[in-house]
Amino acid sequence: MHSTVALIIAFDLLLLHSQLHLPSCHAATLDTLSPGQELTGGDKLVSSNGRFALGFFQTDSKTSTNNTPNAYLGIWFNTIPKFTPVWVANGDNPVADLTFCKLLFSGNGNLAVLETTQANNSSTVWSSKANITTNTTLAAILLDNGNLVLGSSISNASSSSILWQSFDHPTDTFLQGGKISWNNVTGMNRRIVSRKNTIDQAPGLYSYELFENNDSTSIVCTFNSSNLYWSSGDWNGRYFSNIPETAGQTWLSLYFTLSEQERYVEYAVEDPTVLSRFVMDVSGQMKVLLWFEGSRDWQTIYTVPKSQCDVYAMCGPFTVCNDITFPFCTCMKGFSIRSPEDWELDDRTGGCVRNTPLFCSSNKTEAGNTDKFYPMAYVQLPDKAQNIGTANSSDGCATACLISCSCTAYSYGEGVCSVWHGKLLNVRQQEKGGGIISLWIVFRVAWESLHLDMLIFSVQQMIRLKLGAGSFGSVFKGWLNDSTIIAVKRLDGACQGEKQFRAEVSSIGIIQHVNLVKLIGFCCESDRRLLVYEHMPNSSLDAHLFQSNGTILSWTIRYQIALGVARGLAYLHSSCRDCIIHCDIKPENILLDASFTPKVADFGMAKFVGRGYSHVVTTMRGTIGYLAPEWISGTPITSKVDVYSYGMVLLEIISGSRNSGKQSSSDSVREACFPVQVARSLLNGDIDSLMDANLHGEVNLEQVERVCKVACWCIQDDEFDRPTMSEVVQFLEGLSEVETPPVPRLLYSIAGGLDSKLM
Template sequence: MSTSGIVHDDTFCFSGRYALGFFETASKSSKWYLGIWFNTVPKFTSAWVANRNNPIKNTTAMEVTISQDGNLVILNHSTKSIIWSTQANITRNSTTAMLLSSGNLILKDSSNLSEVLWQSFDHPTNTFFPGVKLGWDNLTGLNRQIVSWKNLMDPDTGAYCEILDPSGVDQFLFTPLNSSIPYWSTGVWNGKYFASLPEMTASNPVFTTTFVNNDQEKYMTFNLVNETMVTRNVIDVSGQTKQFIWLEGSRDWTMIYCQPKLQCDVYAICGPFTICNDNALPRCTCMEGFTITSPEEWELEDRTGGCSRNTPLDCISNKSTTHTTDKFYSVPCVDLRRNAPKVEAAASASECAQVCLSDCSCTAYSFSDNRCSIWHNELLNIRALQCSGSTSSTGENLYLRVSAEDFHRMKNNRKGIVIGVATGTGVSALGLFALVLLVKIWRNRSKSSTNILGGVQGCTRIIAFRYTDLQHATTKFRDKLGAGSFGSIFKGVLNDSVAIPVKRLDGAYQGEKQFRAEVSSIGAVQHINLVKLVGFCCEGSNRLLVYEYMSNSSLDVHLFRNNPMILRWTTRYQIALGVARGLAYLHDRCRDCIIHCDIKPENILLDDSFIPKVADFGMAKLLGREFSRVLTTMRGTAGYLAPEWISGVAVTPKVDVYSYGMMLLEIISGKRNSSASCSSGGELDVYFPVHAAHKLLEGDVGSLVDQRLCGDVNLDEAELACKAACWCIQDHELDRPTMGQVVQILEGLVEIRIPPVPSVLEAMAESSHSM
C-alpha cells in the first residue's frame, strides 16, 4: 500500500533512504502526521507513523522537540499540550534524537551516545523494516507487532496484525486485532525456515531471515542480501502481508510476494452480511436485502462496516407481535466452515427455520446432514464457491432471514414480475414465440425488427431479449456452465434445438445507456476468431449477454484437465495464431480500440473444427482512437496481469499482449505457468515463464514443449512461439510487440531476435524463494 502523501515544508532530517517529517495522506485532508517515509523513491510511501491515532489539524502551531523530561514530543505551541510522546522512562533531560540510515528513529543520552533510550524499531506500525525485531523482549515485556492501517488513506490502527504466537509455538500468526485466532500462520520455525514458507531456502535469496529464542528475547528479523535494493514489507489493509521492490524502470513498487494468497482467507475481510468471492471482481458484495454501510470507507478498502439491512426485521420493528412475517432467502453454494453456529435440535429444515424465527437475534440457518445450524447477529466470513449447479461437495445453502418486504422484492428480481395469471401465461408463450422468431431473423440477417439494436460498421444486428424469455430458455438459470468475468454463464436452449450460452452479469451497476452503447460496440465486432454476440438483455438491474455456442468448450479444458484427447502441435499453433489475429482485430480494426483485459485459456472457446474464438468481453474496455491509453480499475486474472495493472497507471492494448504471452507459454507447455516446472538435482522448482526465458537463451526449446506430445513437434514453430511469448511478457509495454506484429512473427513474415529475461518476473521468482 502506497499513500499519495503530501510532505510538509518541515522535513526534519534525511538519512539516505529515509526521511522524517510531517506529511498528510491526501490533499486538503487537514490530517497531518509525523512519520518516516522512503526518501529515495519519487512516489511518496510512508514507512512509520508516530501519531497514527492522533492526527494533527494545524501544523503551524506544532513543533517536534525534546521535552523537559527528555522525551521526543509533538508539542502544541498555543495550548502547550503534548500531542504525542515517546513516553520513555528517562531519568535525564540531555537527550538527542537521530534518524539512522536503517530508518530507525532513536533517542540517546547526549553524554553517552552508545545507549539507546528509545527507538521506533520497538514500535513499528504497518511496515516491517530490515533489522526490526518482531516479537518479544522478555526483560521489558515489550511485544513488537505490526498492525495494518485503517484504510488506504488513514494510518489509524487497522483491523489486522502480525504477531508472534502467544501460545509459545515458534511461528507468527496473522490475526484480527486483539484476537489470537489466526487466519494464516507462517508455520513452525524448523531452524532454517518456517514450515509454510519452504521457498525461504532458495539459493539466491533477496532476504536472510533469523529467528532468535533465548531467555532474554524471542523474535524474527530479516536483512537484505543486496543493500542497494529498495524494498517494503507491510501488512496491508487487506489483511495480507505483502513484499514490494522498487523498480526504477517502471518507477513504481512491484509486489513480489503475498500471503495469504487468497483474499477471502482473511478473517471478515468483507465485513458483516457480505459474500466474498475469490473468483470474481469485486471480491466483496452485499447479500441480497443489504446495502453497503459506508460507501466512502468501502472505496478506501475499509470494509469492516460491511453491509446493513435495507428493511428491519419484523420482530425488531414490531416487538409486541406474536407472529413474525420475516422470511428466509436462500443463498446457495457457500462455504460456512469458518463460522461458529449454534447447533439446535431439529428433525427437519422446516423445524430448523422455526427455531430461528423464534429468536429475534437469529439471522440465518442451514440444515444439512440432519444438523440444524443457527447464526445469531452479524454474519461473517460467508464465502462463495465455484459450483456447477446449486450445490457442490463442500458448498451449502444458507437461509438468510429478511423482512417480508425485501423477500418479495428479491423474489421478483429473480423470477420476474408476473402480472396476472391468465395474461401472464399468454404473454410468456407469445414472448417465447417472438424469441424463436427473432433468432431466425438474426440467422437470416434480416434488417427489419423493432427488437434489434442497429449495429455499427455495417455489422450484424443484435437481438434485444426479454428477461423472462431468457429465464425460460435457461430453465431459470439452472444449468451453470461456469463463471466468467463479473458473472456466471448458463446453458440455454431456443426452440428446443438451438443451444446458447447466456452470461448473467453479477453486481452490474452500469447504467442502461452505457451498457447499450458498449453492447453496440462489442456486437459490431465480426471476426472468425471472436465469439459472436447474439443478443443482450437490459431490464431493470438485469444485464445479460447471449453468445453463439462453441461445441469444444474452452482451451483450458484441453490443456490442463484430464482430457484423453491431447491437442496436437499443429492444432495448438493454429490456436495461438488465431487468437493473435482476433486480438489484433480488436486492437486495430474496430471503430473503438477494444482492450479485452482478461485473456486466458478459459476465455478462448473452440468450435467443432478447433478454430479459436476469443470470448468473455465482460471486462473489456473501449478506447477511443483519439486516445493512446485509458485509466481504469484493475481487472483481469492473477498470473496474466501485466505489471502496469499493479502500478495503477493508465493502460494500453499492451496489457492484452502481456496476457497473451503468458497464455502462449501455457499452450506450448500444456500446463499452468503457476505449476512447478521440472527440476533436477533436488533443486526447488522455478516459475515457468522465467524458466522458459532462460531455456530459450540456452537454445533448449525442446524441453519446454508439452511432453505428452512425445516429440511430435515442429521445433522451428516452437522456437518462434517461445520468442514471441517472451517478448510479449517484457516488463515495459514499449518493449512488447503489438498483436499485429505477433501475427507476423507467428506467420514467419518477420525476423525476431531472442528476447531478454523479464526482470520483474525474475525478481518475483527469486523473491518467492527468499522468504
C-alpha cells in the first residue's frame, strides 16, 4: 500500500516569479546515441528541451601545485553561462586528455568511456555495467529532466524498456524527476554523495540518503557512511518532525512515498521554468539551489544542517570549528594544517598534525620538559571520551592522561575526569558555556614571550654557498644531515637583526600556505640569528624578469605566478588569526620552486593587525617603487599597501622590466613610467605592445588585458578604490569581471592629457 503526501517548502512566490525564469534554449541538437556512433571530446548530446547536455568536460586547476586538468564524462545544465555539472560518470577515474577519450557502445551493449593512447591502445575508464541480452536493440537518450537512459524501444522511455539510467547512480546532485530512495528488496541505495573537493569529482565523505532501517521514514546526512550527524526526523504525513518549518508552504514540494518494496523521496517545483537542484556540498551540508537569472548565478535557499560546525569531522582531527569566523576551521595550538592544498580546495577533513612529537618518556607520571597541557575554554567537548573514576581533581586527571602515550587531552569538571585517546574530532568553539579541555602539546621556547613548535638548528649546521644578500643579512645554501637542501638566512646587526628575526618567526612561523615560503626552523644562539627555509631552486622572480642570464618565463608561467602570489597574500590578509601585512612585496621577495610555483618570502617587515582594527600606525617600510601613497603621507596603513605593491609587481611581470627603468634621451617622463604606458595602451586598445619582447607575442591577450586592468585598480591612490587580494584572486581566476579602472591621480598628473577613464 502506498502513502504519498506532499511536503511544501517556504518561499515568497511573488518574489521568485519576479526574479526567476529559464534562459532561452540553444538550437536543437541530437539527444540520442546509437550503436556504431561515438561521442568524442568536443561532442555533446542535448536534451530535446535544450536544458541539459551530455559530454566530456575538463576541470581547471585551482591550485598552484596541481596544473594537470582532469577530464570527465558528465551531464550539465546547458542553458546557463555558469558551468554546473549534475552527474559525473567517471568521477573516481578521470581521463588525462580530452582528445583521447570517447563514449560508445561496447561489444556487450553497454555504454563505455574509452581512453586511447597515441599508440592506439585503449582502456575502459567507465561502463554502465547493465545486464543486456545480445538480441536487444539499444539506444541511449538524454531526457528532458537530465536523466541519461540506456534501453530498448526507448522513444517513450518507459520503465519497462530501461536497462540502465543515470538517475539510479546519482553523484552529488538530486534533480527533479530523480529519487533519493532505498529498495527494501534489492538493497539499492540511491543517495547523493559530496565530491572530494571543489575540483576533484571523485566521491567524498558526506552523503544525503534515507536511513537504512526498513521501517524508517527519515532522511539523514552521514560521514563516511557510518557517522550520522543530521536527521530530518520521521515523516508524520505532512512534514518531517525535525524540520516543521517546511510545512504549509506553497512553492517547492517534497514528496515521501512508502511501500513494501521501496521508500523514496522526490521533489517538484511549481514553476517548470525554474532551474533547481539539491546538492550534497563539499562542506557536508545538503543545499537546495535555484538559478536566479537577474544575478546570473545559483542562490542557496535552504541548507541542512544549518550550522557548518554541525557537520561531522568537517574540520578534521585536532582542529576547532567556530561558526562565527571565516574560515570556520583552525588548527589547535601546537598543530599545523596537514594539507594546505586540500584546505585551499575546501576539503579540510584531513585536519591538522602535531608540529613536534610528544616527549612521553618511560617516566609517565609527568610530561617532558617541553611538554605542557594547553587549556581551551568555552568549547563543546569532543565525543568518545573515557571517564576516569579514580581521578578526583584536575591534577589527578592530568596525571591519568600522562599514564598513556596515546592520550591527547583531558577535561575535569563537576567532579568528572574525562580523557581522550588518539585523534580529537568535532571540537567546537562556543561564545559561552561549554567546557575546558586541556590539550597535551610540546612547547619550544624561542624567547621569553614567544613559543613556537619548530626545529631549532645549531650554528654548526654547514653553510656552503652564498645565494645572495639583502639589507638585513645574507642568504646561504645549506644541507641538513639527511641531505635536504635548505636556504639559511643570517641576520646581521644585533638590534635590527633581532627585530627582523622576531618578525619573521612570529609571522611565517605560525602559518602554512602553498604560496608562502616554509620556515623549517631557526637558530637563536648567543648573538647569532639564523632562519632556515625550504630551498627554492629557481631563485627569485627578479632574476628571471630583469637579469639577462635568467630564464625567459612563458606567459602561462607568469600568469600562474601572478595568481599564486595573489592567493598567498589573500591568505595573509584574510585567513590568519590576525591580518598579516607583508609591507615589502617586490619581485626579489617572490621565490620560485622547481615547478615555478611562487612563494612569498622575507617577512622581516611584516606587521600584525588584530581583526578588531582596520588601520595600524607604523614607521615607513618597504622599497621605493613599490610604496603606496599612504606610506609617503604618513597616514595609518591597511593591507591595501600590499595590494598597491602587488599591482606594481604585476606591471613588471607584463613588461619583463622595472616600471621606471626604461628612459632614453628622447623619452618624456611619462614614457619612462611603465604604469603610464599601460594607461595609454589600454586607452588605445594596444595592449600587445606592453608585453615583454622576449615572449615574441606568444601570450593570451585576454589574460593580458585582465592583468593590466587589475594592476591599474591595485595602484589607485585611494586605498578604498583598490580591491582586496581576495577580490584580485577572483578577477584572475576569471570568476569576476574586471571593470574599467580610472587612472590613478598621481599618474594622471604625470600623464597630462590622458583621459581620466581607461577605455
